Amino acid sequence: xxxxxxxxxxxxxxxxxxxxxxxxxxxxxxxxxxxxxxxxxxxxxxxxxxxxxxxxxxxxxxxxxxxxxxxxxxxxxxxxxxxxxxxxxxxxxxxxxxxxxxxxxxxxxxxxxxxxxxxxxxxxxxxxxxxxxxxxx
Numbered sequence: 798x799x800x801x802x803x804x805x806x807x808x809x810x811x812x813x814x815x816x817x818x819x820x821x822x823x824x825x826x827x828x829x830x831x832x833x834x835x836x837x838x839x840x841x842x843x844x845x846x847x848x849x850x851x852x853x854x855x856x857x858x859x860x861x862x863x864x865x866x867x868x869x870x871x872x873x874x875x876x877x878x879x880x881x882x883x884x885x886x887x888x889x890x891x892x893x894x895x896x897x898x899x900x901x902x903x904x905x906x907x908x909x910x911x912x913x914x915x916x917x918x919x920x921x922x923x924x925x926x927x928x929x930x931x932x933x934x
């Protein structure tokens with residue numbers, strides 16, 4: 798089972814992801830966090846084995862902090878991260894790679910591509926939303 802931590806300062810995004818994943822047999826949301834402090838507290842309640850099966854879906858911009866700071870913290874604890882944002886320019890995608898984040902997908906991606914991205918990251922692959930790749934080139 799792939800466990801998801803949704804890190805977004807908009808509750809409706811996390812609830813929408815939970816709804817999407819409830820239709821799958823291999824993905825479930827195990828936590829919702831809106832700030833880095835909540836992420837730190839959540840991670841503190843999990844064993845290393847539990848965290849090994851976890852992917853964090855992180856918004857680039859949280860209310861008063863950067864999603865990249867959350868990603869750096871999580872990556873340091875062995876958690877794979879997938880940036881999930883309404884910002885989809887090439888600069889953010891490059892920054893995602895610089896932070897060793899495993900993937901980038903925009904909030905306007907189709908449900909099938911969101912699921913594809915999560916499963917790819919869970920396999921240890923890097924995933925960039927297909928229609929955003931030409932902008933990077």
